[in-house]
Amino acid sequence: MGLSEIMDRVRAAEAKAGRAEGSVRLIAVSKVQPDERVEAVLEAGHRLFGENYVQEAAGKWPAFRARYEGVSVHMIGPLQSNKARQAAELFDAIHTLDRASLAKKLAGIAQERGTCPELFVQVNTGEEPQKAGVLPADADAFIAECRARDLALEGLMCIPPDGADPAPHFAALAGIAERNGLSGLSMGMSADFETAIAHGATHVRVGSAIFGARDYSKG
Numbered sequence: 001m002g003l004s005e006i007m008d009r010v011r012a013a014e015a016k017a018g019r020a021e022g023s024v025r026l027i028a029v030s031k032v033q034p035d036e037r038v039e040a041v042l043e044a045g046h047r048l049f050g051e052n053y054v055q056e057a058a059g060k061w062p063a064f065r066a067r068y069e070g071v072s073v074h075m076i077g078p079l080q081s082n083k084a085r086q087a088a089e090l091f092d093a094i095h096t097l098d099r100a101s102l103a104k105k106l107a108g109i110a111q112e113r114g115t116c117p118e119l120f121v122q123v124n125t126g127e128e129p130q131k132a133g134v135l136p137a138d139a140d141a142f143i144a145e146c147r148a149r150d151l152a153l154e155g156l157m158c159i160p161p162d163g164a165d166p167a168p169h170f171a172a173l174a175g176i177a178e179r180n181g182l183s184g185l186s187m188g189m190s191a192d193f194e195t196a197i198a199h200g201a202t203h204v205r206v207g208s209a210i211f212g213a214r215d216y217s218k219g
């Protein structure tokens with residue numbers, strides 16, 4: 001289990017960037033991991049997790065929440081509108097708000113429930129056609145639209161293109177956040193979280209470096 005090593009590296013990257021200790025939150029991405037591995041990380045005292053699939057999260061987190069206090073689970077995968085209600089009930093944060101129809105849906109649910117998960121707008125910084133997220137050029141207008149619907153935004157999220165230098169993508173996301181007065185930056189994964197922290201990440205999403213490789217054949 002690589003939790004303590006990764007936590008050490010997060011703290012070291014914070015210090016190197018001149019950032020306050022604890023200013024970066026480590027989201028342990030537990031999608032597709034066997035329960036024993038998740039449990040080992042919970043037993044080690046970690047409480048913040050990320051999941052990609054509503055169904056999988058619904059099957060595993062209610063039981064863990066009943067056994068461990070203070071657990072937070074963040075949705076970091078694409079969210080279908082027909083699962084928005086279930087997601088709003090299951091998750092403490094949603095990092096993948098990426099379209100007007102989902103904003104409208106979540107705003108209605110938030111009004112009914114009187115509460116809403118923390119929200120991050122996903123930005124497709126690489127402008128990849130197959131990837132979710134609003135285009136950088138549309139981000140300011142989309143953020144304004146969310147705010148007009150009374151959705152409180154925590155920040156922005158991105159997933160840089162595979163194989164590309166992530167640094168310019170992290171810098172671009174930080175720029176969009178800054179000009180829109182948003183403080184949260186969900187960026188950085190196993191391979192690049194230190195670079196993300198150097199560019200201001202407040203939430204890094206690390207899976208395989210903590211839990212080991214994912215085995216999708218058992219899913």
Ligand SMILES: *Cc1c(COP(=O)(O)O)cnc(C)c1O
Nearest residue numbers: 029076189190205206207208209
């Ligand atoms: C799976 C996933 C991660 C974690 O990826 P690792 O490379 O295992 O650290 C982070 N963010 C998102 C959006 C993911 O889907």
